[in-house]
Each structure stands twice: as structure tokens, then as C-alpha cells.
Amino acid sequence: MSLIAAANICTQGAVSCSDQAWLNTGDNAWQLTAATFVALMSVPGLAVLFGGLVQKKWVVNTMLMTFAGFASVLIVWVLWAFKMGFGAPILHGANWKASSDPISNFFANFVGHPGTTLSAAGLENQASIPLVDPGMPTFALPSASVVYFQFVFAAITPLLFLGSVLGRIKFKVWIVFVPLWTSCVYAVNCMLLWGGGYWAQQGAADFSGGYVIHLAAGVSGFVAAAVIGPRIRADREKALPHSLPLVAIGGGIVWLGWNGFNGGDPYFASADAAAAVINTNMATAAALLTWVLWDTYASAAKKPTFLGAINGMVVGLVAITPSAGYVNGAGALLIGAIDSTIVWFAWTYLSRASFMKKVDDAMGIIYTHGIAGFCGGLLLGIFADPNVVVYQSVGGAQSSLKGLIYGHPKLLLIQFLAAITIILWDGTVTFIILKVIKALMPSHSLKMSDADCEIGDLAAHDEEGYPDPEGAHRVDPGYGERDPVPAGGVS
Amino acid sequence: MILVTAVIKPHALDAVREALSFVGIAGMTITEVKGFGRQRGHTEVYRGAEYKVEYVPKVKVEVITAAEMADDVVEAISKAARTGKIGDGKIWVTSVDSVTRIRTGETGPGAI
Numbered sequence: 001m002s003l004i005a006a007a008n009i010c011t012q013g014a015v016s017c018s019d020q021a022w023l024n025t026g027d028n029a030w031q032l033t034a035a036t037f038v039a040l041m042s043v044p045g046l047a048v049l050f051g052g053l054v055q056k057k058w059v060v061n062t063m064l065m066t067f068a069g070f071a072s073v074l075i076v077w078v079l080w081a082f083k084m085g086f087g088a089p090i091l092h093g094a095n096w097k098a099s100s101d102p103i104s105n106f107f108a109n110f111v112g113h114p115g116t117t118l119s120a121a122g123l124e125n126q127a128s129i130p131l132v133d134p135g136m137p138t139f140a141l142p143s144a145s146v147v148y149f150q151f152v153f154a155a156i157t158p159l160l161f162l163g164s165v166l167g168r169i170k171f172k173v174w175i176v177f178v179p180l181w182t183s184c185v186y187a188v189n190c191m192l193l194w195g196g197g198y199w200a201q202q203g204a205a206d207f208s209g210g211y212v213i214h215l216a217a218g219v220s221g222f223v224a225a226a227v228i229g230p231r232i233r234a235d236r237e238k239a240l241p242h243s244l245p246l247v248a249i250g251g252g253i254v255w256l257g258w259n260g261f262n263g264g265d266p267y268f269a270s271a272d273a274a275a276a277v278i279n280t281n282m283a284t285a286a287a288l289l290t291w292v293l294w295d296t297y298a299s300a301a302k303k304p305t306f307l308g309a310i311n312g313m314v315v316g317l318v319a320i321t322p323s324a325g326y327v328n329g330a331g332a333l334l335i336g337a338i339d340s341t342i343v344w345f346a347w348t349y350l351s352r353a354s355f356m357k358k359v360d361d362a363m364g365i366i367y368t369h370g371i372a373g374f375c376g377g378l379l380l381g382i383f384a385d386p387n388v389v390v391y392q393s394v395g396g397a398q399s400s401l402k403g404l405i406y407g408h409p410k411l412l413l414i415q416f417l418a419a420i421t422i423i424l425w426d427g428t429v430t431f432i433i434l435k436v437i438k439a440l441m442p443s444h445s446l447k448m449s450d451a452d453c454e455i456g457d458l459a460a461h462d463e464e465g466y467p468d469p470e471g472a473h474r475v476d477p478g479y480g481e482r483d484p485v486p487a488g489g490v491s
Numbered sequence: 492m493i494l495v496t497a498v499i500k501p502h503a504l505d506a507v508r509e510a511l512s513f514v515g516i517a518g519m520t521i522t523e524v525k526g527f528g529r530q531r532g533h534t535e536v537y538r539g540a541e542y543k544v545e546y547v548p549k550v551k552v553e554v555i556t557a558a559e560m561a562d563d564v565v566e567a568i569s570k571a572a573r574t575g576k577i578g579d580g581k582i583w584v585t586s587v588d589s590v591t592r593i594r595t596g597e598t599g600p601g602a603i
Contacts, residue, residue: 234502454502462536471525471532471546479540 022126024140030269031145037260038152040253042070046159049250049310050166051465053363055235056242057456058167059465065171066159069178073155076179080114081154082147084183085190086129087112089197098201109198111188117147127267131196135399137391141267149264150194154186157213163363164221167231167239168447171460173437180437181220185429189216189422203411204418205384205401207276208265210322210376211422218370219423220430222361227434228446230360232453239362242465244306251310255284258317262324272390276324280317283324283336287316290340299348311368315343318372323380325390326401331383339375346371377419381412492587492600495564497552498524499580503572504550510571511554514563518603520553530578549580555587555603 018025047066051059073081084090091108098105109131116122127139127146139146158178165174189212191197193204206212230236241247263277291312292304299308319339320332327335347367350356356366384403391399402408438446452459499507504521511519525546532544556564565582573579592602 458533458535462534464535467535467537467542468525468544468546471527472535472542472544474540475534475543476539476541 020126020142022138022140023142024268026269027140027267028142028145030273031141031149031264031267034260034264035145035149035152037257038149038156038264039070041257041261042152042156042159043067045250045253045257046156046162047250048246049254050163050363052243052246052248052250053163053241054166055238055240055456056465057458059242060457060463061171061460062162062166064461065162065166065169065174068171068175069159069162070155072175072178073158073182074151076182077151077154078117078147080116081183081187082117082150083115084112084187085154086132086146086150086195087115088130089113089191105201106198109191109196109201111191111197112195117143122147129195131200132194135196135394137268137394139267146267150190153209153213153261154182154190157186157209157217158182158220160214160217160369161221161224161365164225164361164365165228166362167235168453169224169228170441170446170448173228173441173446176437177224177433180433181430184433185220185426186212186216188425188429189213192421193418199414199418199421202414202418204414205326205380205411206322206377206418207324207326207380208262208321210318210373210380211419214318214321214369214373215377215419215422216373216426218366218368218373219426221365222359222370223427223430224434225361226359227431227438231362232450235453236360241307247307247310251313255281255313255317258284258321261317262321266325266390268391270391272325272388275388279324279327279329279332280320282329282332283320283339284313284316286333286336287319287340288312290337291315291344294341294344294348298344311347312340312344314368315340315372318369319376319379321373322377323384326380326384326388326403328383328385328388331385335376335379335383338379339372342375343367343372374419374423377415378412381415384408384411492590492603493556493558493561494585494587495552495554495556495561495568495582496585497554497568497572497580497582498526498549499552499568499572500574500578501548501550503574503579504552506571507552507568510567511564514560514567516554516556516560516564516567518554522551522553524549524551528578528581547578555590557600557603558586 043066047063050066051062054062089109090111090113096108123144124142127141127143129146158181162174192199193206193212194200258280259277262280263273265276266272288309289312292309295308296302296304316336316339319335323331323335347364351364351367380403382404384401384406386400386402386406389398389400402411404412434446438444448460457464497507508519525548527545527547530547532547535542535544552568554564561584565584568582589598590600590602591598
């Protein structure tokens with residue numbers, strides 16, 4: 001394209017000022033920025049948030065599993081998993097038509113054909129999600145922006161349920177489990193709700209992952225914690241966080257990172273993206289303060305707590321995730337306050353039930369992500385405001401969502417059924433994957449030995465979080481040997 | 492009056508505290524310490540560089556009590572802290588000339 005032609009596109013106010021007619025530079029700049037914000041939530045966000053919440057002896061193990069898990073998801077994501085979540089459904093022939101049988105419809109629309117995104121076209125061609133394209137404006141982004149944006153979500157999901165299995169899972173098990181989970185569980189969640197698969201076709205919605213990510217992480221983490229087994233008794237009884245300032249750093253990165261998490265999901269730097277960002281922050285503010293109020297007036301100690309505020313913050317972020325770009329500001333505030341209240345009571349009272357005590361979900365991910373995400377998806381079914389427009393024109397009509405209080409109760413039912421599907425699929429497949437890994441491990445154990453768990457990082461990695469130079473000296477070849485005293489003594 | 496000093500594995504501290512309160516000891520002082528005896532340190536590796544770390548983290552427990560309690564206290568600590576492996580620690584007993592309770596100025600066995 002000549003310079004003059006390119007300039008014409010700009011001056012004519014067409015979509016693009018780049019050298020590709022379909023690409024909008026503003027949208028693409030925001031998409032890459034939003035993706036980077038979300039990536040920062042994992043590394044270093046979750047690495048230091050969880051790192052601060054574990055005992056000092058587990059901080060290295062926690063951070064390593066976060067960084068290595070992040071890396072392992074990207075490899076399978078570009079080799080096959082992105083296409084499984086967002087490509088063409090595996091059982092669709094050229095002339096596929098929806099049948100009247102919901103079961104066969106489900107399996108025809110639950111996972112995409114695996115394939116790589118490595119080619120030049122896979123990086124630079126105009127983005128496309130075959131089953132979603134008809135329901136949204138044409139992508140103004142290259143494929144790489146969508147693949148990377150969706151990767152950072154795929155990566156953070158297993159890292160969230162790392163919180164359930166910390167303090168005993170073997171590193172080797174983790175690094176095999178995560179890519180398998182991404183391929184067999186997460187990709188299916190994506191197709192069902194975001195890739196245009198079965199539940200999307202039924203009208204279920206999940207703006208940024210209340211179900212795909214948070215319900216999935218809560219359920220999978222809980223099942224994984226049950227299959228792997230508990231931490232050693234001393235660690236369960238003294239599960240004291242070792243650094244609240246680290247939690248503050250991680251928690252802050254997670255909160256503000258969520259601006260990309262929810263603000264990036266329209267795939268356009270649009271008015272709805274801006275609405276999603278401020279809605280996210282409103283729900284989070286309401287949820288944080290709600291949790292602190294319950295702590296102050298209803299907890300045993302009757303005092304506001306910092307870690308309670310962080311729990312409330314996380315619950316607010318999770319609660320608004322399914323609905324951030326579908327609800328108005330009042331809805332966002334109510335969703336934050338209601339979800340935080342539900343999870344506070346579950347955290348305080350449901351946790352006393354014997355079956356909840358039996359499973360050692362180390363960070364309580366089933367509450368702050370599982371229950372919070374489940375309720376957030378239902379609250380979308382209640383508060384979705386048809387006047388909050390996601391896309392101004394799809395086939396000539398505005399696209400938005402109508403919930404219970406605007407006279408459309410069916411959305412609530414569809415949301416509920418989608419949630420049940422995620423719970424059953426994710427729980428079952430997580431169970432099967434871990435049982436298979438267990439059978440294949442030479443030791444038939446997914447946990448470190450009790451003796452190694454007593455020591456922690458030093459047993460697993462020969463590193464500790466805060467090494468003490470006192471008494472340490474280097475011993476690898478070439479170091480640590482004193483120069484021999486020359487014959488005849490020192491002159 | 493005597494001072495019983497024990498250097499034990501950090502993990503054994505809860506068991507030792509319980510055992511001591513069972514024999515009637517109402518107070519103690521705890522310090523995190525490092526050292527080595529027959530149990531030598533461990534190896535740590537940072538960026539491929541290997542370090543021998545000589546000192547092992549331990550907990551020092553100090554208890555002041557009446558002289559006739561010496562055997563009971565030593566036995567309680569020793570039973571509670573024993574795993575049978577190298578590194579269980581040491582206990583020693585020294586005599587104490589005087590004890591003063593700061594709040595009241597009381598001295599002698601009544602101040603313990």
C-alpha cells in the first residue's frame with residue numbers, strides 16, 4: 001500500500017491508521033496492554049501473593065511453581081490448546097446442523113480441533129473465532145493479540161488453584177498436571193462459553209471468566225487437594241502467612257491487573273471496555289468493605305483485618321468478572337456486596353463442616369474463587385442490564401444481555417445449568433488426570449514425603465527464600481579450597 | 492535454683508512446651524538460634540553456585556526452676572524432643588545464684 005493510500009484511510013476516519021486495513025491501532029494497543037496487565041497478575045502477582053501467604057519455608061517452592069506453571073501453559077497453548085478452545089469444533093462437518101438431541105449437540109460443540117498458532121498467518125492474519133465471528137463486529141486485531149490475550153487467562157487459572165495444593169504437591173507432578181489440565185479441562189471451558197460452543201449457543205454468558213476461570217479453579221483445586229492429600233499436620237495447624245507486605249504487593253497487582261482482565265474482553269477499546277473497568281473496581285471496593293464490615297461486627301474477634309480485606313477484594317474481583325461489561329454501576333456495587341457477604345459466611349461457617357475440613361484446600365480457593373465465581377455467574381443472570389451495550393452493531397442490532405430484574409428470568413436458569421456443566425466436567429476430568437499421573441509415578445504418590453515437607457524449600461530445591469550468609473561457604477570446584485601454603489612458609 | 496537450657500529442633504518446641512507444663516513449669520524463654528554439633532549443615536545452590544551451610548536452625552529453651560525439679564525437667568524435655576536421629580539437641584543444667592521478679596522486687600524461689 002502506498003503512503004498516500006495509507007494516509008487516506010486515516011483521514012477518512014476509517015477503522016485503521018496502520019498499514020493493514022482491518023487493523024485498528026487503538027484496539028490492538030489496548031489488547032496487548034490489557035494482556036500484559038493480566039500476565040502481571042500471575043507473575044509476579046500471584047507468585048508474591050501466595051508467596052507471602054505461605055510459611056517462610058515454602059516461599060521458593062510457591063514462586064517456582066507459579067513461574068513454571070505460567071511457562072508450561074504457553075507451550076501447549078500455542079501448540080494445540082488455543083485452537084481447542086477457540087477454533088472450529090472438532091465434530092462439525094462442513095454441513096453440520098444442530099440436532100434436536102441436546103447431548104449430541106453438546107458433544108458436537110464442546111471442544112475445538114487442536115492445532116498450532118505458530119505460522120506467520122497464525123501470528124499476523126486478522127483474528128477469527130469461527131463460532132463467535134457472526135455474533136460480533138469483525139476483529140480489528142491480529143491473531144497474535146487474541147492468542148496472547150487468551151493465553152494469560154489460560155495461565156492464571158491453574159495458578160489460582162495452585163493455592164489449593166501448595167505445601168505438598170511434587171514439583172514434577174505440578175509441571176505435568178498443568179498442561180494436561182489446560183488441554184483437557186480449560187480448553188473445554190473456553191469452547192463451551194467463549195469459543196461459541198454449546199452453552200454460548202444456549203445464551204449463557206461469562207464476560208471474563210466467572211465460570212471458565214474462577215468456578216473452574218475453585219472446583220479443580222478442591223478436587224486436586226482431595227486426590228493429592230493434605231499437608232503435614234504441623235503445616236495445617238500452623239498455616240501462618242510469613243509476609244503480609246508481600247501479600248499487599250501481590251494483592252495490589254491482582255486488583256489493578258484486573259483492569260486488563262475485564263477491560264480487555266470486548267476485544268475493542270470501546271465504551272463497554274471502559275464500563276467493564278470501572279464496574280470491576282466498584283464491585284471490588286464494595287466487596288472489600290463488606291468483608292471488613294462483617295469482620296468488624298460479626299467475626300469472633302470483632303476487628304477489621306488486612307487479610308480479610310484482601311479476601312474481600314479477591315471475591316469482589318471474581319464476583320464482577322462474569323458480568324463486568326453487562327451490568328450498570330448499581331448492579332456492580334450490589335454484586336460486590338452480595339457476593340462478598342455470601343462468601344464471608346461460607347468462609348466462616350461452611351468451613352466448619354467436616355467434609356470441608358477433611359479436604360486441605362490450603363488457601364481456601366473453593367471459597368474465594370469457586371463459590372464467588374458460581375454466585376457471580378448467577379448474579380449476572382439477575383442484574384444484566386439490556387441498556388449496557390457490548391457492541392453497537394451486530395447485524396444491525398445492538399448487542400446486550402437482559403437479566404431477571406429486567407424481565408428475563410430464563411438467563412438465570414441458563415447460567416445455573418452452565419455452572420453445573422463446568423462443575424461436573426472440571427471436577428471429573430481433574431480427578432481422572434491426577435489418578436492417571438499417580439498410577440504412572442514410580443512412587444505412586446503425588447505428594448512430597450513428610451520428611452521433605454517438614455523442611456520445605458531446602459528439601460525440594462536446595463534454595464531458601466532468605467538465605468543467611470553466616471556459615472555459608474562456596475564449595476563447587478575451584479572455590480572453597482584454601483590456597484596451599486607454599487613449601488618453606490609464607491615469605 | 493537452677494537454669495535448664497536446652498537446644499532442640501524447632502519442630503519439637505510444641506511437644507517440649509506441653510511436656511514442661513505437664514511437670515508444672517509455668518514459664519520459659521525461647522530464642523531462635525543457629526549452630527552445629529554432630530549434625531552438620533546442608534548444601535544450597537544459587538544460580539549454579541554450590542554453598543555448604545554449616546549452621547542448622549535450632550530453638551534454645553531456658554527454664555528457671557527449683558533445684559529439686561532438675562531431673563523431672565530434663566527428662567520431660569529429653570523425652571519430648573527425642574526423634575532418635577542426629578540433631579535432636581542438648582540439655583544442660585547450671586545453678587542460679589539469685590532471681591528477682593521485677594514487678595514486685597521479690598527475690599529467691601518465690602520469684603520464679
